[in-house]
Amino acid sequence: MNGENTILNSASELLSENTDLYRLLVEGVHEYAIFLISPTGYVQTWNAGAEKIKGYRPEEIIGQHFSKFYPQEALDDSYPEKELEWATRHGRFEDEGWRVKKDGSMFWANVILTAIYSSNSKELIGFSKITRDLTDRKLLEDKLSKAMEELKESEESARLLTEGVKDYAIFMLTPEGNIATWNRGAEHIKGYTADEIIGQHFSVFYTDEARERRFPEYELKMAIEQGRFEDEGWRLRKDGTQIWVNVVITPVYNAEAKHLGFTKVTRDLSERRKNEELMHKNRELHKINTDLDNFVYTVSHDLKAPIANLEGLIAMLKMDLGADASKHAEVLGRIDNSVVRLNNIILDLTDISRVQNEESPVEKVNLEELLQEVTGSLEDLIASYHAVIQPDFSGFRYMSYSRKNLRSILFNLLSNAIKYSSPERQPIIQIKTEKLHEQGQYLLTVADNGLGIHIKHTYKIFSMFKRMHTHVEGTGLGLYLVKRILENSEDRVEVESEVGKGSTFKLYFHQNEES
Secondary structure: OHHHHHHHHHHHHHHOOOHHHHHHHHHOOOOEEEEEEOOOOEEOOOOHHHHHHHOOOHHHHOOOEHHHHOOHHHHHOOHHHHHHHHHHHHOEEEEEEEEEOOOOOEEEEEEEEEEEEOOOOOOEEEEEEEEEEOOOOOOHHHOOOOOOOOOOOOHHHHHHHHHOOOOEEEEEEOOOOEEOOOOHHHHHHHOOOHHHHOOOEHHHHOOHHHHHOOHHHHHHHHHHHHOOEEEEEEEEOOOOOEEEEEEEEEEEEOOOOOEEEEEEEEEEOHHHHHHHHHHHHHHHHHHHHHHHHHHHHHHHHHOHHHHHHHHHHHHHHHHHHHHHHHHHHHHHHHHHHHHHHHHHHHHHHHHHHHHHHOOOOEEEEEHHHHHHHHHHHOHHHHHHHOOEEEEEOOOOOEEEEEHHHHHHHHHHHHHHHHHOOOOOOOOEEEEEEEEEOOOOEEEEEEEEOOOOOOHHHOOOOOOOOOOOOOOOOOOOOHHHHHHHHHHHOOOEEEEEEEOOOEEEEEEEEOOOOOO
16 A cells, blocks of 8 residues: 555656646546546546536545446456556556446446556556546547546646547647647647647648638637537648548636637547448449339330230231232331340340349359250350350359349350350350459359450440440340349459450359358
8 A cells, every 4th residue: 555655646746736737728628537546446536527427526436446437247347457457458448338327327438548657657656547428329539528637737647648548639729729739649640740730820730721711710719609619521631631530629718717728639530431421322322223123113014015015016017918018028027126126125124123123042053054054045046156155164063143143144144245246256155163262252254255345335334225336136234134133142243355356254253152
């Protein structure tokens, strides 16, 4: 106990100078509880913020062990002692969990415990403890703790108290907005060392556009008028990169109500903003896909009846023409071809709608058998083009996938490869499987020696109704369907192509034959 008294005496000496300055530094912050505890865990200081969060007045809690704030389950596990042990060993401990107020009610807290050493960094003199009330589930980044302790501590004590806090930039500004203090968190977030930044105006962190409209000055004005100012926006680091931050500025006054400056706390929310933007983008994409699916469904069903009527009218016309029908054979043939093409478009649209809305069972598919089935369906097309199919399933012969969807993929890729063949040479289509062990993926490639696609058009070919060679028969839906099937199973397709030499479609699957 004598050893701890000696340590506490050392801490008291550190806290004995310039106490008014430190009190002013922390007095305006009311949403964070930051207090000191002894090396063995006894509360040494207390402030209005701590009283607000915990419910204890200073005279009720100072001298009590900090385990008083923990639920019985944590006490049974000696959790408070484990926190001190971890902070002593590693210098810092952070945690979220349930804590207990004076009235027995529970609140969810974020806690940062930092070991504090004497100036020679050899003797542990205690711990700083920062607590944030997160019960209302607001993000830590949205709120700045106003609960700093009413410590009687010098400017050096303030440095020790905040030095271990790396997640927040905490510093003071003069009434004019010049930077007066700097902590490690500020250096970590902003990129400036204390020597580089102290004395400069805080507008150095703002974009040109913000400075032109005098937004930094507006922040200070609003902080004076409203007692505090909070904002989220873009700020600049030393290297010129932009970060999205939450900022809270609080004016600081002395006992005579004289304005001495501001406290400013900044939190980097760049990662959170990136996630929010990604979520928004995904929601927009989902809406687009849903609208497109509704359109496809409506079109495919609403066209069936008119086309059926058209087929009946054409049949009646041929009967009425009788022997004269041969005179109009070319025109009638074109009409028949158009009707066939419309029917094919409806079938493809129906397939697209089915792929998006139907749950297809996954099964173990034999690729060789499936290819025989597909080439059988394409027998007439293969024969008319004298196409050659060269399979190589040595990489893997089975896949765990929807058989119906995998058949649709192969059917569309093979029929496209044949239709877009070069008139100068016999179509040769190579199908190959390969295990990509490093990426943990399974690759199936379909390569042809056809017309090829210019690189500037490759991104278009998976769009609906896009055909790069208009003289080739087709609906322009086959590759779109392939891409949608793969996206639904969280797989992907890529294409490599060269005009006059052919194209290679690469399909990357995360399923495997053992699944």
